[in-house]
Amino acid sequence: MRIQVENISVSIQGKPILQDISLDVASGQSLALIGPNGSGKSTLLRVMAGHIRADRGQVMIGRERLTDLSPRNLAQRLGFVSQEASTTDAIAVEDAVKLGRTPWLSLLSPFGRQDRRIVETAMAEMAISTYRNKQFNTLSGGEKQRVHIARVLAQTPQIFLLDEPTNHLDIRHQIAIIDWVIRHKSTVAMAVHDLNHAFACDRVAVLHGGKLVAFGEPDEVLVPEVIERVFQVAVHPNFAEQLNRPVLAFSKSAATP
């Protein structure tokens, strides 16, 4: 399912956070959203997830407007993994993943065999099946993140939005998640800090000061002119033969003190 952002503008308490952003992610494609801190990445993802209401513009989920969808219908189509989901509850991993089925359950259709199968698949895909009875709060940061992704997988949406899913993760888990993004057939939009991760996606969008300064394929967008201007670092592109894609190295910019 395609997700389309059309002329989205958002101001919070008078300050413009996003200005006239338009982009789209075709069905089955992945999009990396990059930009310095404060560029509006999280806000854009939240607008796309329906958590923040834009002042102008609209978001299209498939052929429907996001604002026309009920929260339940939206949740059946779109899943959101945010950075801060923690809990003080003593919830087991399996129960946490089961929560993902919430938008599909009701009095008339309670948790059934098919739901169980979906939960099992999600846990297997994130390699957490062996943790199923462990308390969520006893897991490491990386394991917790995988549980959240499993939960959103269990939600069986057609669109995945992830807000910096690789933060606080060790390199092994970072790679695992990026790997999942590449392999997955769904539509994915992901905010990332590590610019090298962005190469794994079909499209890259660069935000700077609330404006969309570049949008296109990684090779076109992740070029020194753009990166040096937006991130204020010096870029040294390389090529990794084994991965068959560019790899960037960074150093302090000559221009800035």
Add this chain to the structure above:
Amino acid sequence: MNRMTFGGLTPAVSLVGAMAILLAAVSSALVIGETVIPLSTIWNVLKLEFGYSAPQVNPIDQGILWSYRLPRAILAMACGASLALSGVVLQALLRNPLSDPYILGLSAGASTGAVSVAILGFGAGVLSLSGGAFIGALLAFGFVAWLARMARGEGASSTSSLALLLAGVAGAQLFHALTALIIAKSADANQARAIIFWMMGNLSGSRWPDVYLAVPVAALGLGIIFSHFRALDAMTFGREAAQSMGIRTGAVMAVLIGTTALLTAIMVSLSGAIGFVGLVIPHAVRFLVGVRHVLLIPAAALAGGVFLIMADIVSRVLIPGQTLPIGVVTALVGAPAFAVILVRSSRAHSG
């Protein structure tokens, strides 16, 4: 697996088990008291009240059982269940394990309402202590809700729970101060003492009219809260996560917090501010049946009801010839119980 089970027991078995526990608790409350009344007498009184013939019973015993102890036990059950349910809801919605039903300023407002009637004479004899308490509770809650709204303003929805908590603290402090002011200015020793006793919770004087109000209200509250069990589960990881799972968090919070406030206001007006039930019972039950609300909600209601019935019995027999305020008993039991739960669950967490 299409059938829902309650921790391994089928719904039918669980229901029967719950009824049995309740029956045992209520029976204890009928038998034990300032004087012990044998079960046979209780059986005879029940037969008489329902129109069957039975051997002659001392009318005082009959009056005590049917008009004093039975409504008191039922009211204790309804209050205990309501307070425990309120605790479950607020702990889930506010994402704060220290939440209890009074965190929204309800008991502080009820005290102010009660002293306004008893000491300042508000309501000119038309309003009872209970009526004043109810109005006071709702006024305080309204103030807290308004304050939270002001504090929240625009901004991320994740701060709204914090705003509500802080507003609740501020509101409670304000109304506590008002209560203290009224007592200091106007009360003589007897009145001050009566208010203090009332504020600590008191089920004496419970009669059938109180039951006719409390039980339907508690049942309705239980129904509304139980119907939201999925939404409460969804709040585990916060409001935003719940939203992304398709829950209308704004509407759900408004309905559930409003229900809790009304439920608590009514119970506090009937029985005074009984503490620790709303705080400790949810934790104790979570420890036993887990965090899934489909189990937690009915279990907490049952545990809260039984606990308060037992606490009421203790309050009547602990010191011979005197009745302790029930809030003292719930605190004496609740505080150490809370400590035990805390230690056990921190071990479980790190395990």
Add this chain to the structure above:
Amino acid sequence: MKCFSVALALAAITTTGAAAQSFPLTLENCGHEVKFESAPESAVTIGQATTEAMYLLGLAGKVKGTAVWFTDVLPEFADANAKIERLADNTPSFEAVVNKRPGLVASQYEWYVGPKGSVGTREQFHDLSVPTYIWPADCVGKDNTVGVDGTREELISTEIIYRGLTELSQIFGVPEAGAEAVANLKAREQAAIERASALKLEDVSAMFWFSSSKMDADPYVAGAKGAPAYIMAKLGVENVVTSNEEWPTVGWETLAKANPTYIVLADLQRRKFPADSIEAKMEFLKNDPVASQMDAVKNGRVLILDAHAMDATVRTVSGLELLAEVMEKQAASQ
């Protein structure tokens, strides 16, 4: 406090040949030693009991201000009382009292003037050279730290009331007024006791119901050692309440099971609790499923007594008389 000689002269003029009070006077009063070089010129009274005690001793002229009133003043003192400033119906402020520059502050309860006094501590007054006097009924044989109204260790007796009258009369240099008042009250007390014993009652018990915070809630009843208990004891009636607290709450269950011969209801003037009025109390007794089954209710042995007679004050003896009278009437109607 004026000089020695003027006070002596005044005392000589006002007395009619009886022995005048000798000064300096030292009294032990509720754990404090209070010294008087001469009779005080004026007093402020806190608490209706001390106020009416002063009036009974003919000392209304010396009272500059009164505070804390439970009911209307006794009718025989109404005229005198009307001329005296009422500082407050309830607790007065420390400054209001001190501004009257009283020669003595007399308080009915330590709750007002005492270690945790709501008006002030005794030391606060003494620091300003204002002596204080606490009505002995509140501290003799009573522990004010236990129980909200205090707990009595020994049964109170009218001796304590007489002591208060005597001491106050001594302080103001009119011991003969005190002696007269005490003799009067003692005679009345004795007469009432004789009337009661003439009834030849056996195995008689009673409870005193003061009020309740809620109509159906546990009532405040008279404890085992306070003035109502004294009245009952002197009239040969057993108090069914055994608690030593002044006004404990006892459940209707226990009271119904104790089934006292008489139920005495306090007639209060205030209307703060629904159970304050006699009508409300009577209605409860008639309609409550348990209380209505009590023998006293079924046989019309419910007596009404002025609430103020239930404190250890000058009215206690009237309470004795009244109770003896209603018991007589009730016995006659059987």
